[in-house]
Amino acid sequence: MRALILALMLIAAPALAVQPGEMLADPALEARARAISENLRCPVCQGETIDDSNAPISRDLRLAVRERLVAGDSDTQVVDYVVARYGEFVLFKPRASGSSLILWLAGPAMLLAGAGIAFAALRRRAVAPEAAALSDEDKARLADLLQK
Amino acid sequence: MIVEFGHFTLVLAFMVALVQTVLPLWGAYRRDTRLMAVADPAAVIQLLLIATSFAALTYAFVSNDFSVKLVVENSHTTKPMLYQFAGVWGNHEGSLLLWVLILAFFGACAAWFGGNLPATLKARVLAVQGSIGVAFLGFMLLTSNPFLRLANPPMNGDDLNPLLQDPGLAFHPPFLYLGYVGLSMSFSFAIAALLEGRVDAAWGRWVRPWTLGAWIFLTIGIAMGSWWAYYELGWGGFWFWDPVENASFMPWLIAAGLLHSAIVVEKRESLKAWTILLAILAFGFSLTGTFIVRSGAITSVHAFANDPARGVFILGILAFFMGGALTLFALRANALDAKGVFSMISRETALVANNLLLAVSAFVVFVGTIWPLVAELVFQRKLSVGQPFFDAAFPPFMVILAIILPVGAMLPWKRAELRRVLRLLTGPLVLTLALAALIWAVQTGRSALGPVGAGLGAWVVMGAAVDLWQRAGRGGVLDRLARLTRLPRADWGKATAHAGLGITIFAVAAINAWATEDIRVVKIGETFPLGRYDVTLQAVNTLEGPNYTTTMADMRVTKAGAEVTVLHPEKRFYPVQAMPTTEAAIRQGVFEDLYLVIGDAQDGGGYAVRSYIKPFADWIWAGSLLMALGGILSLSDRRFRAAAGARKPLAVAAE
Numbered sequence: 053m054r055a056l057i058l059a060l061m062l063i064a065a066p067a068l069a070v071q072p073g074e075m076l077a078d079p080a081l082e083a084r085a086r087a088i089s090e091n092l093r094c095p096v097c098q099g100e101t102i103d104d105s106n107a108p109i110s111r112d113l114r115l116a117v118r119e120r121l122v123a124g125d126s127d128t129q130v131v132d133y134v135v136a137r138y139g140e141f142v143l144f145k146p147r148a149s150g151s152s153l154i155l156w157l158a159g160p161a162m163l164l165a166g167a168g169i170a171f172a173a174l175r176r177r178a179v180a181p182e183a184a185a186l187s188d189e190d191k192a193r194l195a196d197l198l199q200k
Numbered sequence: 201m202i203v204e205f206g207h208f209t210l211v212l213a214f215m216v217a218l219v220q221t222v223l224p225l226w227g228a229y230r231r232d233t234r235l236m237a238v239a240d241p242a243a244v245i246q247l248l249l250i251a252t253s254f255a256a257l258t259y260a261f262v263s264n265d266f267s268v269k270l271v272v273e274n275s276h277t278t279k280p281m282l283y284q285f286a287g288v289w290g291n292h293e294g295s296l297l298l299w300v301l302i303l304a305f306f307g308a309c310a311a312w313f314g315g316n317l318p319a320t321l322k323a324r325v326l327a328v329q330g331s332i333g334v335a336f337l338g339f340m341l342l343t344s345n346p347f348l349r350l351a352n353p354p355m356n357g358d359d360l361n362p363l364l365q366d367p368g369l370a371f372h373p374p375f376l377y378l379g380y381v382g383l384s385m386s387f388s389f390a391i392a393a394l395l396e397g398r399v400d401a402a403w404g405r406w407v408r409p410w411t412l413g414a415w416i417f418l419t420i421g422i423a424m425g426s427w428w429a430y431y432e433l434g435w436g437g438f439w440f441w442d443p444v445e446n447a448s449f450m451p452w453l454i455a456a457g458l459l460h461s462a463i464v465v466e467k468r469e470s471l472k473a474w475t476i477l478l479a480i481l482a483f484g485f486s487l488t489g490t491f492i493v494r495s496g497a498i499t500s501v502h503a504f505a506n507d508p509a510r511g512v513f514i515l516g517i518l519a520f521f522m523g524g525a526l527t528l529f530a531l532r533a534n535a536l537d538a539k540g541v542f543s544m545i546s547r548e549t550a551l552v553a554n555n556l557l558l559a560v561s562a563f564v565v566f567v568g569t570i571w572p573l574v575a576e577l578v579f580q581r582k583l584s585v586g587q588p589f590f591d592a593a594f595p596p597f598m599v600i601l602a603i604i605l606p607v608g609a610m611l612p613w614k615r616a617e618l619r620r621v622l623r624l625l626t627g628p629l630v631l632t633l634a635l636a637a638l639i640w641a642v643q644t645g646r647s648a649l650g651p652v653g654a655g656l657g658a659w660v661v662m663g664a665a666v667d668l669w670q671r672a673g674r675g676g677v678l679d680r681l682a683r684l685t686r687l688p689r690a691d692w693g694k695a696t697a698h699a700g701l702g703i704t705i706f707a708v709a710a711i712n713a714w715a716t717e718d719i720r721v722v723k724i725g726e727t728f729p730l731g732r733y734d735v736t737l738q739a740v741n742t743l744e745g746p747n748y749t750t751t752m753a754d755m756r757v758t759k760a761g762a763e764v765t766v767l768h769p770e771k772r773f774y775p776v777q778a779m780p781t782t783e784a785a786i787r788q789g790v791f792e793d794l795y796l797v798i799g800d801a802q803d804g805g806g807y808a809v810r811s812y813i814k815p816f817a818d819w820i821w822a823g824s825l826l827m828a829l830g831g832i833l834s835l836s837d838r839r840f841r842a843a844a845g846a847r848k849p850l851a852v853a854a855e
Binding site: 071073091104142143145150156159162167 | 579581583585
């Protein structure tokens with residue numbers, strides 16, 4: 053129970069995670085830092101980005117991201133820098149490589165497969181609907197009747 | 201004594217559930233009416249017994265009985281009365297008790313309102329419902345007993361997690377569970393129909409109200425949870441793609457699909473096997489959700505109860521019900537032959553597309569949710585799947601769905617001409633494109649999310665309006681308006697729910713595309729600009745709440761010098777749980793919310809302040825409520841009530 057309470061305290065830390073003092077003066081660079089942080093997971097919390105987390109390590113990461121940006125790194129280089137130290141666990145959006153391709157392709161693949169199966173089943177089922185269709189003459193009569 | 205009595209009635213309910221499972225099933229097999237007749241009273245008695253248990257636990261909470269372990273862990277004498285009640289289900293054991301209570305409630309409803317069902321079908325439905333009760337009552341009694349006593353009762357309790365001490369969250373679990381567990385009815389009907397070997401239009405008509413009801417509750421429950429996250433968690437997000445949120449979202453998506461395919465069964469006697477499969481999967485996702493929430497196997501922000509032993513037990517329940525149901529489905533699905541034929545372009549095909557998209561989107565959410573687990577077990581990769589993934593992988597399916605929705609909704613059954621429907625929708629299409637282009641032009645340089653979301657929203661809403669207008673027939677405007685008021689409720693429900701979806705799609709896109717954020721240190725007396733507003737931090741005071749202390753700021757918001765409002769964001773501290781929470785101050789408006797959060801005092805003086813303008817925020821939940829309202833309108837349609845009376849003479853005539 054103590055451990056649970058402790059864990060809850062960590063999770064439910066107040067929401068002011070990005071502190072004003074940490075932010076960069078250059079709004080363009082800061083915007084890039086925020087965009088990068090959104091995809092970086094706090095390594096010790098439960099499913100929080102480093103932006104939302106209050107853990108000291110998240111603060112270190114936020115500062116590290118900004119340091120690299122100021123040093124002139126590209127966004128990809130910054131992310132690579134963090135991943136090299138903490139592993140792909142910190143990426144909320146796994147890279148579409150190796151076994152993670154399954155994750156990315158599962159949805160589109162299922163849509164294609166489902167659409168294919170449905171199409172085949174529907175074609176089999178649609179038994180010559182043309183035969184049952186009304187001729188132009190009948191249609192004209194029907195329209196005429198509906199008008200009245 | 202009362203607590204022991206509650207424990208006793210829970211054990212008794214388990215026994216009754218066993219009887220309710222075995223005897224009617226045997227009776228339906230033997231065509232023995234006396235055995236089948238056991239189901240009705242058993243279902244009602246089970247409800248009464250579990251309700252007694254629930255009342256006993258509630259009594260323990262309200263009377264602060266600190267000899268009960270659960271009360272000690274989740275209550276405190278200073279806790280406000282509302283949360284003394286809500287505390288009953290604000291924990292693992294109590295929420296399970298609520299789960300089985302609702303399960304028994306649905307079972308009893310089937311006994312009360314199922315008078316027009318064939319005797320064997322009804323007996324089987326109640327037996328399946330009883331078997332779910334056996335599984336979960338057994339789970340409670342063996343691993344999660346809420347009635348355990350402590351040998352040495354403490355003077356006071358540990359209190360409820362302060363995040364849960366909120367009116368929005370007090371009522372969020374009951375609604376969500378009404379939805380989750382409501383899907384057990386669709387499941388029971390599906391299994392009973394497989395056992396009977398018959399699915400017909402009448403079955404579709406019986407199962408639809410239950411699914412619709414469950415879906416309405418799920419919609420409201422999810423909307424409440426998301427609203428709670430918006431104002432309570434303090435950074436203005438409303439959906440985090442957290443595993444627990446996904447757990448409620450997957451059954452919602454599948455239930456939405458089931459609603460639509462059950463219409464095809466009811467009206468056209470087609471898609472039977474698929475509908476049965478969806479009914480099984482919808483409850484399967486409910487069970488998966490319960491597994492995710494209750495086991496903590498997939499660590500999540502919400503994992504309030506982590507216990508592997510419980511996880512294994514629920515996994516066993518899941519394996520039994522899904523394995524059994526799917527095996528039965530594989531054996532019997534072929535017997536369900538379709539009657540209605542339809543051509544490639546028809547309402548039926550549109551509903552197949554709807555089902556495909558909803559099922560695939562639920563599948564994407566499912567894969568994303570369990571992928572960290574699979575990657576670790578199978579590929580030895582420790583990775584995370586979070587919001588950025590879902591934000592990229594999920595919306596495309598919803599975009600396709602929104603594009604085809606207005607067209608599909610207006611296609612006639614059986615055989616349709618696409619051109620005729622498209623001609624009716626020309627006006628909305630032109631307006632939609634014009635709106636999107638206008639927004640695109642005005643907001644130069646921003647992402648395409650805004651115009652696309654606004655366009656889709658407008659398209660779906662206008663499509664719903666055109667659909668209704670079309671239903672009103674021909675003739676003058678006044679005639680049509682008069683006929684509009686006499687349309688069946690189901691037509692209004694359909695249009696309302698679709699319009700609600702359009703509004704929610706628009707609002708989600710708008711809040712993501714156009715929100716303004718500002719983070720800074722503000723000294724007392726200082727003013728800073730926020731969009732078209734100016735915000736002044738006037739004072740920060742420390743105050744006492746019933747079971748917390750709070751640091752409350754007074755922030756004055758002005759627009760061009762005129763006062764708009766004074767907001768009071770808070771930072772609370774709950775001493776019993778030693779936990780801080782943020783209470784954002786929100787000024788809700790029709791077109792935008794002002795959202796202010798006060799943070800820690802800074803070393804150099806002043807406070808950290810986070811402020812946002814959230815455009816169209818409330819439209820997200822307004823749209824969700826419209827969807828639920830559409831469901832209610834549809835549920836209140838004469839057809840469902842009239843059918844009850846009309847069936848009996850029909851059955852006699854058939855004999």
